[in-house]
Structures are given as structure tokens and as C-alpha cells.
Amino acid sequence: MLTIKDLYVSVEDKEILKGINLQVNQGEVHAIMGPNGSGKSTLANVIAGRDGYEITEGEISYEGRDLLDMNPEERAREGVFLAFQYPVEIPGVSNASFLKTALNEIRKHRGEEELDAMLFLKYMKEKMKLVGIPESLINRPVNHGFSGGEKKRNEIFQMQVLQPRLAVLDETDSGLDIDALKIVSKGVNSFRSKDNAVIVVTHYQRLLNYIIPDYVHVLVDGRIVKSGSKELAIELEEKGYDWVTNNETQAVTA
Amino acid sequence: MPTEVNNVEELAIKEYKYGFETNIETETIPKGLNEDIIRTISAKKNEPEWMLEWRLKAYRHFITLEEDPRWANITFPKINFQDIIYYAAPKQKPVLNSIDEVDPELLKTFEKLGISLQEQKRLTGVAVDAVFDSVSVTTTFKEELSRLGIIFCSMSEAVKEHPELVKKYLGSVVPYTDNYFATLNSAVFSDGSFCYIPKGVRCPMELSTYFRINTSGTGQFERTLLIADEGGYVSYLEGCTAPVRDENQLHAAVVELIALDNATIKYSTVQNWYPGDVQGKGGVYNFVTKRGACRGVNSKITWTQVETGSAITWKYPSCILQGDNSIGEFYSVAVTNNRQQADTGTKMIHLGKNTRSTIVSKGISAGKGNNSYRGLVRVHKKADNARNFTQCDSLLIGDKCGAHTFPYIEVGNPTAKVEHEATTSKIGDDQLFYLRQRGISQEDAINMIVNGYCKDVFRELPMEFAVEAQKLLGISLEGSVG
Numbered sequence: 001m002l003t004i005k006d007l008y009v010s011v012e013d014k015e016i017l018k019g020i021n022l023q024v025n026q027g028e029v030h031a032i033m034g035p036n037g038s039g040k041s042t043l044a045n046v047i048a049g050r051d052g053y054e055i056t057e058g059e060i061s062y063e064g065r066d067l068l069d070m071n072p073e074e075r076a077r078e079g080v081f082l083a084f085q086y087p088v089e090i091p092g093v094s095n096a097s098f099l100k101t102a103l104n105e106i107r108k109h110r111g112e113e114e115l116d117a118m119l120f121l122k123y124m125k126e127k128m129k130l131v132g133i134p135e136s137l138i139n140r141p142v143n144h145g146f147s148g149g150e151k152k153r154n155e156i157f158q159m160q161v162l163q164p165r166l167a168v169l170d171e172t173d174s175g176l177d178i179d180a181l182k183i184v185s186k187g188v189n190s191f192r193s194k195d196n197a198v199i200v201v202t203h204y205q206r207l208l209n210y211i212i213p214d215y216v217h218v219l220v221d222g223r224i225v226k227s228g229s230k231e232l233a234i235e236l237e238e239k240g241y242d243w244v245t246n247n248e249t250q251a252v253t254a
Numbered sequence: 255m256p257t258e259v260n261n262v263e264e265l266a267i268k269e270y271k272y273g274f275e276t277n278i279e280t281e282t283i284p285k286g287l288n289e290d291i292i293r294t295i296s297a298k299k300n301e302p303e304w305m306l307e308w309r310l311k312a313y314r315h316f317i318t319l320e321e322d323p324r325w326a327n328i329t330f331p332k333i334n335f336q337d338i339i340y341y342a343a344p345k346q347k348p349v350l351n352s353i354d355e356v357d358p359e360l361l362k363t364f365e366k367l368g369i370s371l372q373e374q375k376r377l378t379g380v381a382v383d384a385v386f387d388s389v390s391v392t393t394t395f396k397e398e399l400s401r402l403g404i405i406f407c408s409m410s411e412a413v414k415e416h417p418e419l420v421k422k423y424l425g426s427v428v429p430y431t432d433n434y435f436a437t438l439n440s441a442v443f444s445d446g447s448f449c450y451i452p453k454g455v456r457c458p459m460e461l462s463t464y465f466r467i468n469t470s471g472t473g474q475f476e477r478t479l480l481i482a483d484e485g486g487y488v489s490y491l492e493g494c495t496a497p498v499r500d501e502n503q504l505h506a507a508v509v510e511l512i513a514l515d516n517a518t519i520k521y522s523t524v525q526n527w528y529p530g531d532v533q534g535k536g537g538v539y540n541f542v543t544k545r546g547a548c549r550g551v552n553s554k555i556t557w558t559q560v561e562t563g564s565a566i567t568w569k570y571p572s573c574i575l576q577g578d579n580s581i582g583e584f585y586s587v588a589v590t591n592n593r594q595q596a597d598t599g600t601k602m603i604h605l606g607k608n609t610r611s612t613i614v615s616k617g618i619s620a621g622k623g624n625n626s627y628r629g630l631v632r633v634h635k636k637a638d639n640a641r642n643f644t645q646c647d648s649l650l651i652g653d654k655c656g657a658h659t660f661p662y663i664e665v666g667n668p669t670a671k672v673e674h675e676a677t678t679s680k681i682g683d684d685q686l687f688y689l690r691q692r693g694i695s696q697e698d699a700i701n702m703i704v705n706g707y708c709k710d711v712f713r714e715l716p717m718e719f720a721v722e723a724q725k726l727l728g729i730s731l732e733g734s735v736g
């Protein structure tokens with residue numbers, strides 16, 4: 001579904017990603033872990049198409065198409081979803097009408113009929129149950145005055161409504177207490193299917209107790225220095241990132 | 255990254271879809287301003303002597319004034335008042351017995367503007383007075399309204415048919431000496447709407463005037479007078495457009511509102527005069543004086559304006575809160591794109607006890623537009639327990655535009671409570687990206703953000719016009735982000 005080949009990315013002339021290779025297939029959940037400043041969020045943003053990142057080398061193909069050639073809304077319509085680390089507030093625009101517009105854009109793109117207000121409401125209510133999101137949040141302006149936890153939950157709710165093919169969750173666990181973490185994880189797990197794929201970007205292993213990944217990749221200083229199964233995350237938690245960094249250094253010097 | 259340009263400085267040419275010109279035989283008078291011109295205008299309109307006298311008084315005052323006011327935060331070349339045609343009217347029979355006698359070209363023009371005057375296609379629940387250049391073409395639903403005692407007609411007609419009301423109220427809120435442009439208007443005003451709501455009557459439909467400037471080289475100087483007698487209620491809306499022209503056209507209107515005891519007037523404007531092109535060529539100079547007097551106890555006047563057009567907007571719809579417990583409200587969205595300039599706001603003058611006022615101003619600047627809020631809240635010493643709340647927000651799109659606020663607060667009574675809140679924000683790249691990441695195009699994303707920002711004002715507009723205003727805003731900002 002997603003193939004990243006030898007990707008180099010700079011921000012304001014500073015090289016952040018230094019040769020990323022990653023293959024994500026349908027039905028898989030990949031966790032990308034790494035210390036602060038390792039380039040995790042950069043990778044998430046580049047996949048979604050945010051401005052301000054210069055691709056100096058490499059390519060990303062998505063469903064056989066050149067992802068880097070598509071603007072952010074095209075990517076979204078093609079099924080790429082980013083759950084933001086810092087969801088943005090849009091004053092005066094209700095969560096519901098925003099989501100209805102977004103869903104209908106995506107449906108139009110897929111050649112499906114747009115949902116009218118009644119059908120959308122019904123559809124939305126089903127999804128609200130899945131993520132345990134209260135009605136009051138739906139009618140409030142997008143993320144406006146939401147608590148940190150509510151914002152993150154709203155991201156997962158949007159993912160459930162829009163049903164992307166590839167969901168990238170950027171530090172969705174940060175700032176969540178344990179109860180919120182469970183709710184969010186439940187929302188992600190019920191989304192998982194053999195047809196879609198999820199990339200979970202996180203600093204901590206904690207989230208991966210709830211969202212069990214198929215693969216774990218450790219990103220350090222712009223490179224994936226280690227890949228493995230879910231056990232790798234546990235090992236990391238025990239030994240800290242220094243462990244892989246040192247390993248890496250040794251490997252390079254050896 | 256994709257090669258798409260996200261550069262907010264890159265401005266596309268915005269489309270002004272009302273820019274067409276109607277080819278119709280027009281009767282105009284010679285250019286220029288002097289006593290003879292004023293006599294001619296008055297004669298064309300078959301006005302009574304007292305009206306002519308009033309005009310002449312205004313003119314004689316006008317020539318003593320030195321120059322148009324330059325205190326606003328706008329720049330424009332000197333206006334040559336001798337180079338303007340002060341009266342232009344489509345040629346037609348002097349008295350029309352029915353809509354069928356109106357020139358079909360005129361009907362077509364209004365049809366194209368979305369205002370059908372034909373009986374079968376009229377907007378339901380909205381009575382329209384259609385003003386083309388200097389004259390009112392027709393007024394719909396007149397008979398239905400007159401059964402309730404409501405007078406809704408052109409100003410010219412009111413001068414002849416209801417002189418006692420006109421004499422009593424014309425100039426009583428905006429005297430002919432008020433300001434440069436109001437004085438000019440008093441001397442040369444052409445047409446406009448007149449409305450009287452009798453005691454205890456709630457006007458069952460929206461009243462509306464649609465102004466259209468067509469003839470090249472003319473100015474439009476309309477005069478509107480609305481009176482809601484004790485316990486009366488009226489909601490009134492005005493709209494306006496003009497053809498695309500390279501020259502600047504002057505529009506200097508005066509609107510006076512009078513609310514007596516327990517009366518309510520809602521006055522909404524969707525102003526969409528031609529704004530000029532990207533380089534700032536052409537466009538209407540809109541110098542307008544709008545003021546409402548809450549004369550009676552518990553009276554209420556609400557101004558709602560959506561200002562998207564004009565090269566220059568100079569306009570301060572105000573409320574004089576004379577009656578005890580009277581309420582004044584001002585809700586405004588003003589957009590400046592390309593080279594447009596707006597200096598707009600309100601004055602709330604608290605004279606009566608327990609008077610309240612609310613000001614919500616939303617300025618939007620894009621392109622090289624320059625947007626200023628100018629407002630005055632004055633509480634006189636006898637106005638016990640006066641309250642004012644002002645919220646004044648500016649939204650910037652791109653980094654070549656300007657937003658300014660000039661709030662003046664004068665409080666002469668220690669029991670007054672005056673609050674002022676102001677914010678300035680930019681449409682953030684992160685907001686745009688967030689919406690686009692959900693599949694919404696950049697253009698739609700901007701519309702969504704801007705409409706959300708203006709929500710507090712739009713909800714004050716009558717329903718169908720709120721929808722219209724949202725669309726208009728979309729068109730006005732088209733291409734404001736590359």
C-alpha cells in the first residue's frame with residue numbers, strides 16, 4: 001500500500017530524514033518509535049503533505065501512485081489520514097458540519113453519492129458510540145475549547161467517520177490519561193481491518209500495550225535503526241533509546 | 255513536496271459577477287453641481303416647493319464647506335464634484351400602472367441580479383423597492399402592505415404622497431449640516447426608499463431595497479427614511495451592485511431610522527458595489543451616513559452589515575439611544591481584498607437611562623486590502639446604568655494587507671459599564687492544512703474558516719440573505735490565497 005524508498009527530507013536546510021525505507025501493506029499496523037527530535041513527526045507530516053518540508057531525495061508511492069505528486073486534499077480523498085499531534089481549532093465551524101463536508105468530498109471523489117444531513121447524522125451517531133464521543137462535542141466548533149484528551153479523541157472519531165485506507169497517528173497518546181488512552185485505543189482497534197493500514201507514531205511503548213503492532217521500527221536521527229516485532233517495543237521500554245543508539249554506533253564502527 | 259503554489263501573496267483576479275451593463279435609453283442631466291442642477295432635479299421629480307427649499311439650503315451650506323473629510327484611514331484622489339452627473343433615469347412613462355409597463359430591459363437586469371419583480375416570481379415574504387440609477391423602478395407588495403397601514407414606497411413618492419411624515423422626520427436624525435457627504439446628499443438626493451410602520455403593527459414580510467448604479471459617470475445619492483411608530487416592528491434589507499467600470503463612481507447615501515416607544519427596526523445591508531480590479535482601478539467610492547434614533551422607551555435598532563464591495567467604504571451606522579431602556583446593536587463583516595479600503599464602524603450614543611449597546615465587528619483583510627474599524631461609545635452624564643459590549647476582531651489573509659482599530663470610548667457617568675474586546679488573527683497555514691488533510695480543497699477551506707469567523711454576524715441576517723452573504727464572501731475572497 002505504502003512504499004517509502006530512500007527518503008531524505010530537510011526543513012530549512014537542516015536534514016531531518018536521512019534515508020528512510022518503509023513498506024506498509026494492507027492489514028498491517030506499524031509502530032514508529034523514537035526519541036524526541038528523531039524525525040517521527042516529520043515523517044508523518046511528509047506522508048500527509050504538509051508544507052515546509054523539502055524532499056531532497058527518494059520517493060513515496062501509495063497504491064501504486066506517486067504520493068509526493070498529490071496535494072494534501074487529494075491524498076486525503078485517496079484515503080490518507082493524519083491524526084494530528086496538535087489538532088487545530090477552527091472557531092465558528094461546527095465539528096459536525098466540518099466532518100460532513102469532509103466526508104462528502106471524499107465520497108464524491110470515490111464516485112459515491114453525498115450523504116444528506118439526515119443520513120450523515122445517523123452515520124455519525126454510530127461512529128460516536130465507537131469512540132465514546134459525547135454529542136456536545138459534535139456541535140461545538142472544531143476543537144475549540146476542547147481539552148487535550150477531547151482533541152485526541154476527536155481525531156480518532158474523524159478517522160472512524162472518514163474511514164481512510166492509511167491512517168497515520170502522530171503521537172496520539174501524548175497528553176492522555178490511562179482512561180482516555182484506552183478509549184482512543186479501542187477506537188483504533190475497531191478501525192483495524194484487513195483492508196486498511198495504520199502507522200502509529202509514538203515516543204512511548206505504553207500505547208502499544210493497547211494497539212498491538214505487527215511491526216515496530218525505531219527511528220533515531222532520521223534513520224530507521226532497528227525493525228522488529230512487537231517485542232522490540234518492550235525491549236526498548238526496558239533498555240531505553242540509548243540501547244539502540246549505542247548498538248547502531250557499534251554497528252557502524254564495527 | 256507537490257509543486258502546487260501555496261504562496262498567500264499570489265493573488266488571482268477575483269470575479270465580480272454583477273459587472274454587466276444594461277443597455278437602456280437613459281435620460282441624464284448635464285454634469286456639474288450648482289443651484290440650477292438642484293432645481294432641475296427637483297423639477298424632474300415634480301417636488302413641492304418646501305422640498306426644493308430644503309435642498310437649496312443644504313446646497314448653500316455645502317458650498318461653504320472646504321473639503322471632503324480626510325480623517326479616515328483611507329486614501330483617494332480629490333473628487334471633482336463638477337464632473338459627476340447627479341441625475342440619471344431610464345426613460346419610461348411617467349406613471350406606471352402595472353409592472354407590465356416597466357421596460358423589459360430593466361426587469362431583465364433585476365432578474366439577472368436575482369431580484370425578480372414579476373408578480374409570479376417574486377421572492378415570497380420579501381417586498382422589494384428596486385432603484386435603478388436615480389429612480390425607483392417599482393415597489394412590490396405595496397397593496398398587501400398598505401392594508402396593514404404600512405407605507406413602503408420610493409422617497410420621491412413619499413415626498414408627494416406623505417409630505418407630513420417626510421417633513422417631520424427627514425433630516426431629523428441626520429441634519430443636512432451633519433457632514434460633507436450628508437450635506438451633498440441632502441442637496442442632490444435622487445431616490446431611495448421610504449417606510450412607515452404604524453402603531454402596533456409588525457411588518458409581516460422583509461422589506462428590501464435593491465440599488466443599482468448603471469449609467470457611466472453618474473453618482474448615486476439615495477435617501478432612505480424608515481419610521482417605526484410605537485410598538486412597530488420592521489426588518490429591512492438593502493443590497494447593491496454596479497457594473498465594472500474603469501472610473502470611480504461616487505455613492506453618497508443617507509439613511510435615517512426612527513424608532514418610537516417599544517418599536518424595533520432591524521436594518522441589514524449586503525453591500526456589493528463594484529470593488530475595482532486587482533490593481534485598484536475603478537470601483538465605487540462609498541461614503542455613506544447611516545444613523546438610527548431610538549427615540550422611544552424600550553426601542554431597539556439593529557444594524558447588520560456585510561460589506562464586501564466598493565473601492566472605498568466610509569460608513570458608520572450609528573444609534574442614538576435617547577429612550578430609556580433602548581437598545582442599539584451593530585454587527586458588521588467588512589472584507590477588503592486586492593486594493594480595497596474600508597474605514598467602517600459605528601457610534602453608540604447613550605443618552606437615556608439603562609440603555610444598552612452591542613458592537614460586533616469582524617474585519618477581513620486579504621490581498622493589499624486595508625481595513626479599519628472606527629467606533630465611538632459615548633455615555634452621557636445622565637445615562638445611568640448604560641452598558642456597552644464591543645467585540646472587534648480582525649482576520650488577516652496573507653501578509654500584504656492591513657487591519658487597524660480606532661475605538662473611542664467617552665464615559666460621562668460613573669454607573670456605566672463599557673467592555674471592549676479585540677483580537678487579530680491570521681488564517682493559519684496549520685488551519686488550512688488541517689482542513690485540506692480531511693479532503694477539503696484550499697478554496698473551500700478558506701471559505702469555511704472565514705464563514706466560521708463571521709458566524710456571529712451572519713446569524714443576525716434574515717435566513718435567505720445569510721446564505722447569500724456567505725456565498726458573496728466566498729466570491730469576494732476568491733483567489734485570495736494562491
